[in-house]
Amino acid sequence: MIKGCIFDLDGVIVDTAHYHYLAWKRLAHELGHHLTEMENEKLKGVSRMESLNVILDLASISLNEEHKQMLANKKNIWFNDYIERMDPNEIFPGVHELLASLKEVGLRVGLASSSRNAQTVLRQLRIQNQFHAIIDGSMIRHTKPDPEIFLMTAERIGVQPVSCVVIEDAEAGVEAALAAGMKCIGIGSDLILGKAHKVFPKTSDISLSTLVELG
Ligand code: BG6
Ligand code: MG
Secondary structure, eight states: OOOEEEEOOBTTTBTHHHHHHHHHHHHHHHTTOOOOHHHHGGGTTSOHHHHHHHHHHHTTOOOOHHHHHHHHHHHHHHHHHHHTTOOGGGBOTTHHHHHHHHHHTTOEEEEEOSOTTHHHHHHHHTOGGGOSEEEOGGGOSSOTTSTHHHHHHHHHHTOOGGGEEEEESSHHHHHHHHHTTOEEEEESOHHHHTTSSEEESSGGGOOHHHHHTTO
16 A cells, blocks of 8 residues: 655746756867767756766766866866745645645555755745755765665665655656665656556656556
């Protein structure tokens, strides 16, 4: 039986996944690499430095740690330029309705994001108080596909992993949810998120019954 629902943030609650992509694309361009949307799928859900490492591999560039830190900081400044202009209107359709229906039936709700900017994004969207627990990239040692973040969130919301469902838009996130022994709903393309229990194009396609049926 499903007793808890854990949301990813970027690409599930709001289109910050696109802002990440634009900022990484700009950085990749400076490094002489054209970052495609398909390549960008490998950047979703993983940490800032892991994302940079993927780009450097694609561009066949090897740099020292200090230089990599400088590039990661630069990308983060560009990303912050986008998020500081965000407001609650950017929350995806269906998110408020889904959160309200989860609350109505007493499900516990968590947020698990690999991003160290998650608190800022949630503040901009003014939805921090909608979650029983929020775990972000600054609180974990291993990012998705490691299950750590989802197991930590389940513990904080007080629900056994087996009774949790995760909503994710990243392949690494789907793998992390499955490794945690949870159910998973993918948001995006079936071709990329095919391992999830169910895949829908948009967050607004999910209803309370979609979650409950997975139990
Ligand atoms: C994840 C995104 O939520 O956070 C990744 O899917 C991103 O694309 C990661 O790289 C880390 O984000 P940040 O904000 O800490 O650079
Ligand atoms: Mg995401």
